[in-house]
Amino acid sequence: MRQDRAMILELPKQAQREEIYKSRRNKKAVETVFEIIFILCALVAVISVVIITAYMIFSGGPAIGKIGVKEFLFGEVWAPTAADPQFGILSMILASIYGTFGAILLGVPIGLLTSVFIAEIAPKKMRGALRAAVELLAGIPSVIYGLIGMIVVVPLVAKIFGLALGMCLFSAILILAVMVLPTIVNISETSLKAVPRELTEASLALGATQVQTIFKVQIPAARSGIMTGVVLGIGRAVGETMAVIMVAGNVVNRPELFGSVRLMTTGIVQEMSYSSGLHREALFAIGLVLFVFIMVLNLILNAVLKKGAE
Amino acid sequence: MKKLLAALLAAAMITTAFAGCASKENSSTPSENSSSAGSSSSQSDAALSGILKLSGSTSMEKVAKAWGEAFTAKNPDVTVDVQLGGSGAAVTNVNDGVSDIGNLSRALKDEEKNGLTENTVALDGIAVAVNPNNGVEDLTIDQLKDIFLGNITNWSELGGKDASIVVVGREAGSGTRDGFEEIVGVKDAAKYQSELNETGQVKNLVATNENAIGYVSLDYVDDSIKALKVGGVAPSEATVKDGSYTLQRPFLMVTKGEGSALAQAFLTFALSDEGQEVAKSIGCIPVN
Amino acid sequence: MYKKLRPMDLFLRGLIWLSAGVTILMTVGILAYILVRGVPSISWSFLTTAPSELTGTIGILPNIINTLYIVLITLLISTPIGIGAAIYLTEYGGKSKFVKIIEFTTETLAGIPSIIYGLFGFMFFVVFMGLQYSILAGGLTLSIMVLPTIIRTTQEALKSVNPLYREAALGIGATRVHMIRTVLLPSAMPGIITAIILSIGRIVGESAALIFTAGIGVKMLKLTPAGVFEHLETSGATLTVQLYQYAMRGEDLGVSFAIAAVLVIIVLLINFATKRLARRFRCG
Numbered sequence A: 001m002r003q004d005r006a007m008i009l010e011l012p013k014q015a016q017r018e019e020i021y022k023s024r025r026n027k028k029a030v031e032t033v034f035e036i037i038f039i040l041c042a043l044v045a046v047i048s049v050v051i052i053t054a055y056m057i058f059s060g061g062p063a064i065g066k067i068g069v070k071e072f073l074f075g076e077v078w079a080p081t082a083a084d085p086q087f088g089i090l091s092m093i094l095a096s097i098y099g100t101f102g103a104i105l106l107g108v109p110i111g112l113l114t115s116v117f118i119a120e121i122a123p124k125k126m127r128g129a130l131r132a133a134v135e136l137l138a139g140i141p142s143v144i145y146g147l148i149g150m151i152v153v154v155p156l157v158a159k160i161f162g163l164a165l166g167m168c169l170f171s172a173i174l175i176l177a178v179m180v181l182p183t184i185v186n187i188s189e190t191s192l193k194a195v196p197r198e199l200t201e202a203s204l205a206l207g208a209t210q211v212q213t214i215f216k217v218q219i220p221a222a223r224s225g226i227m228t229g230v231v232l233g234i235g236r237a238v239g240e241t242m243a244v245i246m247v248a249g250n251v252v253n254r255p256e257l258f259g260s261v262r263l264m265t266t267g268i269v270q271e272m273s274y275s276s277g278l279h280r281e282a283l284f285a286i287g288l289v290l291f292v293f294i295m296v297l298n299l300i301l302n303a304v305l306k307k308g309a310e
Numbered sequence B: 001m002k003k004l005l006a007a008l009l010a011a012a013m014i015t016t017a018f019a020g021c022a023s024k025e026n027s028s029t030p031s032e033n034s035s036s037a038g039s040s041s042s043q044s045d046a047a048l049s050g051i052l053k054l055s056g057s058t059s060m061e062k063v064a065k066a067w068g069e070a071f072t073a074k075n076p077d078v079t080v081d082v083q084l085g086g087s088g089a090a091v092t093n094v095n096d097g098v099s100d101i102g103n104l105s106r107a108l109k110d111e112e113k114n115g116l117t118e119n120t121v122a123l124d125g126i127a128v129a130v131n132p133n134n135g136v137e138d139l140t141i142d143q144l145k146d147i148f149l150g151n152i153t154n155w156s157e158l159g160g161k162d163a164s165i166v167v168v169g170r171e172a173g174s175g176t177r178d179g180f181e182e183i184v185g186v187k188d189a190a191k192y193q194s195e196l197n198e199t200g201q202v203k204n205l206v207a208t209n210e211n212a213i214g215y216v217s218l219d220y221v222d223d224s225i226k227a228l229k230v231g232g233v234a235p236s237e238a239t240v241k242d243g244s245y246t247l248q249r250p251f252l253m254v255t256k257g258e259g260s261a262l263a264q265a266f267l268t269f270a271l272s273d274e275g276q277e278v279a280k281s282i283g284c285i286p287v288n
Numbered sequence C: 001m002y003k004k005l006r007p008m009d010l011f012l013r014g015l016i017w018l019s020a021g022v023t024i025l026m027t028v029g030i031l032a033y034i035l036v037r038g039v040p041s042i043s044w045s046f047l048t049t050a051p052s053e054l055t056g057t058i059g060i061l062p063n064i065i066n067t068l069y070i071v072l073i074t075l076l077i078s079t080p081i082g083i084g085a086a087i088y089l090t091e092y093g094g095k096s097k098f099v100k101i102i103e104f105t106t107e108t109l110a111g112i113p114s115i116i117y118g119l120f121g122f123m124f125f126v127v128f129m130g131l132q133y134s135i136l137a138g139g140l141t142l143s144i145m146v147l148p149t150i151i152r153t154t155q156e157a158l159k160s161v162n163p164l165y166r167e168a169a170l171g172i173g174a175t176r177v178h179m180i181r182t183v184l185l186p187s188a189m190p191g192i193i194t195a196i197i198l199s200i201g202r203i204v205g206e207s208a209a210l211i212f213t214a215g216i217g218v219k220m221l222k223l224t225p226a227g228v229f230e231h232l233e234t235s236g237a238t239l240t241v242q243l244y245q246y247a248m249r250g251e252d253l254g255v256s257f258a259i260a261a262v263l264v265i266i267v268l269l270i271n272f273a274t275k276r277l278a279r280r281f282r283c284g
Helices: A003-007 A014-067 A071-075 A090-121 A126-141 A142-161 A167-191 A197-205 A208-220 A225-239 A264-272 A279-307 B003-027 B030-041 B061-074 B087-096 B139-149 B176-186 B200-209 B236-242 B261-271 B273-281 C007-040 C044-048 C061-094 C099-110 C115-128 C137-160 C163-171 C176-205 C225-233 C239-249 C255-284
Strands: B050-056 B078-082 B101-104 B114-131 B165-168 B194-196 B212-217 B248-256
Touching: A003 A071, A003 B248, A014 A071, A014 A279, A014 C061, A014 C115, A014 C137, A014 C176, A071 A090, A071 A279, A071 C115, A090 A126, A090 A167, A090 A208, A090 A225, A090 A264, A090 C007, A126 C255, A142 C007, A142 C099, A142 C239, A142 C255, A167 A225, A167 B050, A167 B078, A167 C007, A208 A225, A208 B078, A208 B101, A208 C007, A208 C061, A225 A264, A225 A279, A225 B114, A225 C115, A264 A279, A279 C099, B003 B050, B003 B212, B050 B061, B061 B078, B061 B200, B061 B212, B061 B261, B087 B101, B087 B176, B087 B248, B087 C061, B101 B114, B114 B176, B114 B273, B114 C176, B139 B165, B139 B176, B165 B176, B165 B200, B165 C176, B176 B212, B176 B248, B200 B212, B236 C115, B261 B273, C007 C255, C044 C061, C044 C115, C061 C137, C061 C176, C061 C225, C061 C239, C099 C137, C115 C137, C137 C176, C137 C225, C163 C176, C176 C225, C176 C239, C176 C255
Parallel strands: B050 B078, B050 B101, B165 B194, B165 B212
Antiparallel strands: B101 B248, B114 B212, B114 B248
């Protein structure tokens, strides 16, 4: 029932009517054009994902074929420029997994407890300050974490553990743990706050202490949100590059806590600029493996979210 | 105010939604633009212009940038863009058209020579660097070999204090690493405790770690590290030039084919007396 | 009401306080450390000159300009597209399968690590499109990267616009486009600006996606009409990339910390700005 008001007021003359019809057609055309523009804009995201995925597969896939899936994923020797080159990335995969695992192991308890503090325990004034602190932590660029790691953490780790060189997996884990904190705190806090008040109050009314309520009622109720935070944290840790490259030592070794390691991400950065031929393809293949990791995490995340919604 | 912003935004939206795609298409040609600009203007010797892209050896970063500065001072319309990546990247980038000139701190391998024109623009010694507090002064090539193969792991075996040796080196695409491993005879066999991507990183690590040993380009040596004698010969301009200091390699600049007119002009400048003087002023060893 | 204190409670309570303490101390510690070590090295000439090998001086003006260039290009491309996409998702799409797909891909884009963007940008923009290492290639790569931030934040802002406004505008005969332009976008403006500021934060802090796309050039911008555009074709290190370069070389850590301090100040400003906006947003 969207009629031009002009028509209702008085019957226009033929010429005016044409004019109105024309303007209405124009308007219709403008509407359609804009709708198409908006659809195109929305499609950019889809197209980007498709192109990126295709590029990762086409540029990384062939190398895996040439090297052999088993040799590539489970080979332990990475000697890309040797006369008889070998491309085994097991050490890098393991280093990435251990690094991430370590970061989560350290970051989740601290992050979760911090979020409990913000959501339940902190005095009102402190809440704002803490939230601001966590947001700042999230906003600090990775290279600054790397710089702090290089100048403060690495020498400290070397001193405390009596190492010749502090660049090692442990230093990387420490830095990554700090970097995943904001993700975990933010999302856990949101989900803790979303726990229905009745649950909390019922628990308190039954005589449970506040701490009991937090650990026995609220945290279990916020489980799926917390899991989401953990999965996102894993994603951040697996994909982190610049901070890690500055502290991990970057030698392809079977990962040891206090040994120099190269992760998948740092492996790419380390050699990308000078690689050529199969070597470069192999680096893209590492990218592909990383990409698959992330995609699997995304799917897990979706599953967690769906389960949480149910 | 809000209205104005909204209107602006809407306007920007319409134009850029398309311009976004259009700009991508335009932008696929700048390399041609710049190189044609370079060649057309070079007919009249006076005014060179355009963008000259260099990439490759990090050991050559200083000298390349210094030449770039001196060159642009004479030709203000030229932009000299120096990227790193290591000597291996130089060849790939020149072949891919990503760079106009590739910097290599080693000789070209036979399989790399295809279609590339090489110019030796300077010489360089590879200094064996240790911390200034390290008591060791002189090592033979054989001792170096044992250190980098992991056969000697403690400084006391070399007359130093009792501390394990921290062996640091460069990444696999580095010309410095290539040259060092080749001459010392540890090609693809060296055991590093840390592999670093740039000359400066090695220098920094050696400067801050008393037990570290590494190798850096001679022009990077200053008070923060100590360059060892090798077989009794200290690295210097003279010993590199006469060949008595054996750990040395050439600095090359390569182009695809003849290279653009701009690239040629740049190379001519680098090899001129003036250019070589610039190289010398920052610690490189001139070729002639 | 009396509740008996259990030792376990005390212990857990202690842990909670400890964790929160660690978090806040770490944040303050990092910021303070960077500022204390960095600010003294910031000087006027440091901010306003280019580095020179011939004179051996260091300045970060080119990096500041490169960062601004990349922020500008990225926003110029991704803001209209992101807003357009958000408008489609909230105003046209409804709950169709297509919308679900777009939302899923947006989530996916948000989850892709920057190093993958770097790899892709290198293959696609630098090599395939022949842009070489250039500020333009870096900006294009980042445009895809910040798209999810802009789409999601704008979407939130659009959703929070009172539906009555929409209906009122449509009811008096405004076309949809007219309604979007005159009612929706102005009301959602604080949200959109927040999206832009958040994106600026992301761009300023980015490094892994830029090293292989925008490269590490440090040339001065030539202030001629041609030079302003030519700058897009040359490589350019942003502040973060330059910080990485200096830090890894370790020759002059003072410079690294000075750049870090500049970055921290930017981050603080951005946080402050989003806070202010969020407050205004809430009050309407």
